[in-house]
Amino acid sequence: MIGILASIIDGILIGAVYGLAAMGLTLIWGVMNVINLAHGAIVVIGMFVLYTVANMLGLHPYGAVPLMIVFGFVVGIALYWVGVHRMIGRPELMSLLSTFALNMVLIGLGTAWWTTSPYNVQVSVPSVSWQGYTFTGTHITAAVLAVVIAGLLYLLLYHTRIGKAVRAVATNREAAELCAIPTTQVLAMAFGLGVALAGVSGTLIATMFPFTVLSGEAYQLKSFVVTVLGGLGNPAGALMGGIALGLVEGLATPFMPVSWIPIVEFGLFVFCLIAFPRGIFSFTKA
Amino acid sequence: MWRRPFPWFIIAAALLYALYPYFTDDVGLRESLLLAAVYIVMASNLNLVIGYAGYVNFGNIVFFGLGGYICLYLVTALHWNVIPAAFVGGVAVSALALLFGLGILRLRGAFFALATIGVNQAIQQLVVNFEPWGGATGIYLSLDSYGSLGGPMQALWTTYLLIVVVTAASLLASYAVRNSKFGLGLLAIGENEDAASVLGVPTPLYKAMVYSASAFLPAIAGGLYFFKSGIIEPSSAFNLQTSIEAIVMVMLGGSGTILGPALGAFLYEELRGFLLTAQSFSQFQLVIAGALLLLIVQFVPGGLLGWVHQHWPKTRRWLE
Amino acid sequence: MSTLLEVSRVSKRFGGLQAVDRLSLTVSEGEILGLIGPNGAGKSTVFNLINGVYPPDSGKVLFAGQDITGGPPYRVARHGIARAHQIVQPLGGLSVLDNCTVGACFGREALPLPAARKAAREVVEMIGLGDRSDTLAGSLTTAGKKRLELARALAARPRLLLLDEVLAGLNPTETEGMIATVRKIRDGGIAILMIEHIMRAVMSLSDRIVVLNLGAKLAEGSPKQVADNPEVVAAYLGDSKLLDAAEKPA
Numbered sequence: 001m002i003g004i005l006a007s008i009i010d011g012i013l014i015g016a017v018y019g020l021a022a023m024g025l026t027l028i029w030g031v032m033n034v035i036n037l038a039h040g041a042i043v044v045i046g047m048f049v050l051y052t053v054a055n056m057l058g059l060h061p062y063g064a065v066p067l068m069i070v071f072g073f074v075v076g077i078a079l080y081w082v083g084v085h086r087m088i089g090r091p092e093l094m095s096l097l098s099t100f101a102l103n104m105v106l107i108g109l110g111t112a113w114w115t116t117s118p119y120n121v122q123v124s125v126p127s128v129s130w131q132g133y134t135f136t137g138t139h140i141t142a143a144v145l146a147v148v149i150a151g152l153l154y155l156l157l158y159h160t161r162i163g164k165a166v167r168a169v170a171t172n173r174e175a176a177e178l179c180a181i182p183t184t185q186v187l188a189m190a191f192g193l194g195v196a197l198a199g200v201s202g203t204l205i206a207t208m209f210p211f212t213v214l215s216g217e218a219y220q221l222k223s224f225v226v227t228v229l230g231g232l233g234n235p236a237g238a239l240m241g242g243i244a245l246g247l248v249e250g251l252a253t254p255f256m257p258v259s260w261i262p263i264v265e266f267g268l269f270v271f272c273l274i275a276f277p278r279g280i281f282s283f284t285k286a
Numbered sequence: 287m288w289r290r291p292f293p294w295f296i297i298a299a300a301l302l303y304a305l306y307p308y309f310t311d312d313v314g315l316r317e318s319l320l321l322a323a324v325y326i327v328m329a330s331n332l333n334l335v336i337g338y339a340g341y342v343n344f345g346n347i348v349f350f351g352l353g354g355y356i357c358l359y360l361v362t363a364l365h366w367n368v369i370p371a372a373f374v375g376g377v378a379v380s381a382l383a384l385l386f387g388l389g390i391l392r393l394r395g396a397f398f399a400l401a402t403i404g405v406n407q408a409i410q411q412l413v414v415n416f417e418p419w420g421g422a423t424g425i426y427l428s429l430d431s432y433g434s435l436g437g438p439m440q441a442l443w444t445t446y447l448l449i450v451v452v453t454a455a456s457l458l459a460s461y462a463v464r465n466s467k468f469g470l471g472l473l474a475i476g477e478n479e480d481a482a483s484v485l486g487v488p489t490p491l492y493k494a495m496v497y498s499a500s501a502f503l504p505a506i507a508g509g510l511y512f513f514k515s516g517i518i519e520p521s522s523a524f525n526l527q528t529s530i531e532a533i534v535m536v537m538l539g540g541s542g543t544i545l546g547p548a549l550g551a552f553l554y555e556e557l558r559g560f561l562l563t564a565q566s567f568s569q570f571q572l573v574i575a576g577a578l579l580l581l582i583v584q585f586v587p588g589g590l591l592g593w594v595h596q597h598w599p600k601t602r603r604w605l606e
Numbered sequence: 607m608s609t610l611l612e613v614s615r616v617s618k619r620f621g622g623l624q625a626v627d628r629l630s631l632t633v634s635e636g637e638i639l640g641l642i643g644p645n646g647a648g649k650s651t652v653f654n655l656i657n658g659v660y661p662p663d664s665g666k667v668l669f670a671g672q673d674i675t676g677g678p679p680y681r682v683a684r685h686g687i688a689r690a691h692q693i694v695q696p697l698g699g700l701s702v703l704d705n706c707t708v709g710a711c712f713g714r715e716a717l718p719l720p721a722a723r724k725a726a727r728e729v730v731e732m733i734g735l736g737d738r739s740d741t742l743a744g745s746l747t748t749a750g751k752k753r754l755e756l757a758r759a760l761a762a763r764p765r766l767l768l769l770d771e772v773l774a775g776l777n778p779t780e781t782e783g784m785i786a787t788v789r790k791i792r793d794g795g796i797a798i799l800m801i802e803h804i805m806r807a808v809m810s811l812s813d814r815i816v817v818l819n820l821g822a823k824l825a826e827g828s829p830k831q832v833a834d835n836p837e838v839v840a841a842y843l844g845d846s847k848l849l850d851a852a853e854k855p856a
Contacts, residue, residue, distance in 0.1 A: 035395065083580055083584070086584045092394075092395040092396070093336075093342060093395070096395065097533070098580060100530075101577070101579035102580065104572050104573070105572075105573050105580065108570060108571070108572030108573030108574075108575075108576055109573055112570060112573070224396075224397075228397070259411060263404075266408060269400070270389065270393070273397055274389070274393075465719075466719065467719045467722070470704065470707060470708055470711060470719070471708070471711070473699075473700060473704075474697050474708045477699050478697055480659075480679075480695070481691075481695035481697065482697070483678065483679040484657060484659070484679045484683060484691075485680075485688075485712050486679075486680045486683030486713050486716075489680065
């Protein structure tokens with residue numbers, strides 16, 4: 001019984017990171033009605049940033065975290081201008097294909113540079129023992145950092161002028177325009193923010209698990225499941241949804257082979273979409 | 287439909303396509319034309335769902351792969367002739383698609399798109415664990431299997447001709463649908479699903495029907511293709527990359543038109559062939575496809591045919 | 607004149623807002639019923655409840671005796687209710703003719719394609735878009751799109767037409783033309799339920815008027831009765847000059 005409890009707690013820790021990743025996705029959707037199919041590729045970028053920082057530059061692994069936030073923001077803005085800007089207001093099909101095309105380009109470049117071999121970054125953080133079970137230090141640190149970053153996002157959105165601008169554009173772009181808010185720049189920044197969140201979650205994941213260029217796909221599916229659980233456009237719900245998903249994974253892992261977990265998640269995803277179109281956690285919407 | 291010139295044009299082109307390599311006995315040409323034909327089948331059927339109804343089926347390869355598996359299983363385990371086996375594969379996969387479709391077509395936009403990927407991955411996973419279908423190793427065809435078609439050499443030609451028939455059928459089907467009430471309803475759904483519903487278009491039914499219909503011919507093509515190849519295994523049968531390339535083909539040629547996907551498939555196939563032989567580019571296949579898709583979606587969303595229609599509006603009438 | 611549409615004590619709540627509150631109304635064959643009220647009174651919601659965009663929380667909608675409560679919209683369309691929206695919804699990538707053909711194919715008569723095309727052509731001519739029948743709907747002017755919205759609804763040969771502010775955004779000449787068209791439609795045997803803010807038009811076109819306020823029926827009656835009603839004046843009309851509009855010969 002304790003074994004399952006330990007698995008669940010571990011799942012919740014990892015779930016906080018899932019939540020962070022999903023926050024990036026749901027933020028972009030909420031602000032500009034674009035579903036970012038390059039999300040997985042960005043998580044991968046975060047992973048390889050950790051690798052570059054820790055293994056190639058020899059710096060402290062957790063130094064990659066603030067670095068990725070800044071880098072992700074910049075990359076996000078670039079991606080916005082390259083692939084998203086012209087898609088705003090167009091039929092959803094177009095933005096889907098556009099972000100998907102970005103995904104193809106990024107993964108293609110990544111494969112060419114790093115191949116599909118697995119990579120691993122050793123991060124040594126002391127573990128916590130309890131009742132004979134060990135909780136990996138990296139998992140705990142990742143969860144704590146995820147919550148901290150989520151908290152920073154909250155502060156940004158609700159206690160700064162820029163955050164207010166983002167929320168204004170999300171609510172009603174035309175009205176925001178009339179209030180002299182430079183909406184296009186706000187959209188670009190919001191996209192940058194979403195990418196930063198997704199990217200840094202990748203960095204945190206890479207501190208915990210080995211990864212390849214193709215790992216992003218699984219996390220993209222997880223992010224979508226979480227976004228659906230939390231309700232589109234609802235960052236707080238995304239965090240809760242992430243923890244919930246982590247919990248489900250923690251429950252499931254002792255009982256089924258790893259390769260089946262994506263199928264379970266996919267089933268959960270379709271089920272939630274049909275049964276809870278507004279998300280299970282939509283009551284947390286601010 | 288047969289009173290208009292266009293269908294006859296398709297049939298004439300198909301005859302030429304099929305018989306030219308046959309009478310010149312050009313095996314190399316046959317092989318590359320066969321591959322292009324398979325892509326045309328995939329792209330033009332995919333176009334029914336993307337171009338007409340506006341739903342992006344990212345996992346379209348699953349029809350092709352599953353059709354292949356069913357056909358090869360019937361041929362190897364039950365010793366069927368490939369022609370009825372491929373046909374049954376087509377029917378079975380469309381029936382499954384109808385079932386799945388009714389469920390996942392309730393989802394809009396990206397969620398539907400992701401669900402189709404999930405369907406492909408889930409089925410691939412199931413097949414990998416399914417021993418009667420060879421699990422992860424797949425199904426091999428022995429030379430005897432080709433006996434029913436008069437031996438391996440003859441079989442290769444026969445399957446080629448059959449695939450061309452399926453290709454022609456795909457284009458004719460695209461044409462027939464486009465000029466039917468069903469097609470008009472689909473186009474309305476693609477433009478504005480809610481408005482279409484208010485106008486009386488039975489949206490859930492039509493979406494499920496087109497999704498199912500778009501599975502039939504690719505499943506048959508899959509059966510024929512893998513029969514010709516002599517082997518089927520999960521990673522190539524359910525290869526997501528091929529699925530994605532089909533989407534690029536549709537967008538390249540012009541989604542929503544009839545010749546567009548065929549044109550796009552042909553062009554993309556040529557481009558891919560060129561890239562694969564040019565060593566320095568082979569790794570960048572996905573990058574180039576992605577960049578191409580990005581450019582098309584942003585600057586020429588109507589694809590090649592769309593661009594032509596825009597600049598020469600009269601062509602809209604006859605160049606469909 | 608028999609009752610065609612019967613809306614019976616329908617209610618709809620959105621979160622904290624009671625958008626429609628136990629509303630009942632009827633529309634008889636060959637009648638024009640005007641639905642007026644201040645903005646936010648719930649008029650468009652009533653339309654959504656009638657043609658099945660979402661179901662009411664309670665109450666029923668009956669059409670020609672059949673229960674059509676809750677839709678789905680395509681079923682309601684098949685029964686013979688067509689709608690012209692306030693915010694026009696053209697099928698932008700299709701031509702004007704094709705737009706109307708969709709209406710004719712999937713509306714009450716469910717015509718096969720060739721017959722539907724013919725019916726569509728007639729409607730397009732009637733509504734004055736004949737010279738633009740091959741234009742893509744997305745490239746029409748706003749006035750053109752409004753006409754198309756109406757033409758498409760008519761192509762379905764409905765028995766009841768829901769008009770949602772068809773006069774909004776039209777200049778005086780266009781408004782006159784549209785008023786005449788609406789009258790012609792009714793004379794052709796189609797009942798009309800219209801939401802409108804242009805008082806002159808509502809008062810002159812409607813046989814009866816229902817006034818909505820905060821989701822509930824405030825008043826009902828002939829145009830003159832409504833214009834005289836002090837509660838209506840207080841809540842909405844606010845001006846006795848509107849009495850003149852009601853008394854002016856149509």
